[in-house]
Amino acid sequence: MSNDQSSHQPDSPQGRIVDAADPEILRAAIGLAFDYRGDVTIKLKSTGETIEGYVFDRGSKATGDDTIRVLPADGGPRTTLRCDDIAELRFSGRDTAAGKSFDTWMEKFVRSKLAGQAANIEAEADYS
Numbered sequence: 700m701s702n703d704q705s706s707h708q709p710d711s712p713q714g715r716i717v718d719a720a721d722p723e724i725l726r727a728a729i730g731l732a733f734d735y736r737g738d739v740t741i742k743l744k745s746t747g748e749t750i751e752g753y754v755f756d757r758g759s760k761a762t763g764d765d766t767i768r769v770l771p772a773d774g775g776p777r778t779t780l781r782c783d784d785i786a787e788l789r790f791s792g793r794d795t796a797a798g799k800s801f802d803t804w805m806e807k808f809v810r811s812k813l814a815g816q817a818a819n820i821e822a823e824a825d826y827s
Contacts, residue, residue, distance in 0.1 A: 713794040719785045728788050733757050738792030745784050
């Protein structure tokens with residue numbers, strides 16, 4: 700797995716590129732992609748096509764369903780891809796969960812309260 704250190708949080712796969720030559724590394728990367736809260740870009744072996752989107756479902760090799768399902772970023776229909784047809788998996792989208800842990804939120808909340816500010820328990824939108 701290679702990565703671009705300039706574009707991702709230390710605890711996030713954002714910016715990483717996975718060459719699917721090793722099936723075990725690909726399997727681990729697919730697990731990360733499923734848990735990732737951003738888009739991935741997948742290059743297919745069979746056609747060379749790239750698909751960018753959100754991995755929202757995955758099958759199980761143990762049950763014979765070695766596929767992932769992707770919601771394309773361009774708004775196209777949901778797509779099912781065979782894992783053995785993946786040549787490269789890139790964590791290309793912004794990881795919307797990076798830095799959003801409950802502990803981080805709680806620290807901000809406590810700091811606001813201690814500073815005498817009206818602390819709000821509503822979720823904050825991040826439009827960056």
